[in-house]
Amino acid sequence: MLNDFCYYANTIFLVDLLMYPKNEKLFMVCFSFAEGPLAWALIVWRCSLVFNSVDKIVSVLIHLLPGLVFFTIRWWNPESFAAMHPEGSSRRASWPYVEDKSYLLTWLFLVPLGAYTLWQVLYFLIVNVLRRQRLVRDPEVMTSYRELSKKAQKANNIWWRLSGLLGDQNRMFMYIAFQAIFTVATMALTVPIFLSYKLHVIFQILKISAAIWNGGSFLLEVMPKQVILKEKKKAEIQPAQPQRPQDQSLVLMENSIETNRSTEAS
Numbered sequence: 351m352l353n354d355f356c357y358y359a360n361t362i363f364l365v366d367l368l369m370y371p372k373n374e375k376l377f378m379v380c381f382s383f384a385e386g387p388l389a390w391a392l393i394v395w396r397c398s399l400v401f402n403s404v405d406k407i408v409s410v411l412i413h414l415l416p417g418l419v420f421f422t423i424r425w426w427n428p429e430s431f432a433a434m435h436p437e438g439s440s441r442r443a444s445w446p447y448v449e450d451k452s453y454l455l456t457w458l459f460l461v462p463l464g465a466y467t468l469w470q471v472l473y474f475l476i477v478n479v480l481r482r483q484r485l486v487r488d489p490e491v492m493t494s495y496r497e498l499s500k501k502a503q504k505a506n507n508i509w510w511r512l513s514g515l516l517g518d519q520n521r522m523f524m525y526i527a528f529q530a531i532f533t534v535a536t537m538a539l540t541v542p543i544f545l546s547y548k549l550h551v552i553f554q555i556l557k558i559s560a561a562i563w564n565g566g567s568f569l570l571e572v573m574p575k576q577v578i579l580k581e582k583k584k585a586e587i588q589p590a591q592p593q594r595p596q597d598q599s600l601v602l603m604e605n606s607i608e609t610n611r612s613t614e615a616s
Contacts (some may be wrong), residue, residue, distance in 0.1 A: 356412050358469050359383040363416050375457050380463035381424065384544055386536040392557055399565035410561050421554055425547055458541050466533050501565035
């Protein structure tokens, strides 16, 4: 659904890049989104780079490209650094306020966390209140919760077991709790990533490698199993084909010959 956090975050990215490229604080909020929840979702939820699947390619790009863009702006674009300095103000020794840890904590962690909380509240109201009846009527409509819980249930992994600790009826609230913990942890990690070029480079390599590895695993392990399962289902559903007239004639002739032989032998 377009209400999911990845679309919410990418919309803010476009606003920042196209309308407010000189806004340092908005840049840091976007950096936290891009290299926090979005980037780690690529790894944790096993987004796969599979070139014959448009859905999978779009999913990877939505989670991967923002981080690469803000990595480039953060470390490789001097023009962006200059643009961040308001006219008439003295240039700083470091950008942006790296020497002020409280400033970094505020705009890389606290403010993005507040923006995430706002999205989570709105998402819950839209999905579970305003559009609840439609979702109940149409189980094919995919939300982030449905998609992730479907994968977790199919794999019967630790996330599925943990989300069921309070019973199936509370899986949604457990999902929200896990999502909140995940977001807090990943946003906190953006602070050291923002401060270290080497750490940021390693993180880019990790993300790209994870997407490629997951794509290869999907092609070599998951896809063959899906094909075999599909063929089995097709064989079970397909009714036995009736014999052709020629085949029936051959069977009758063979039966007649066998009968004659039996008669002669007796």
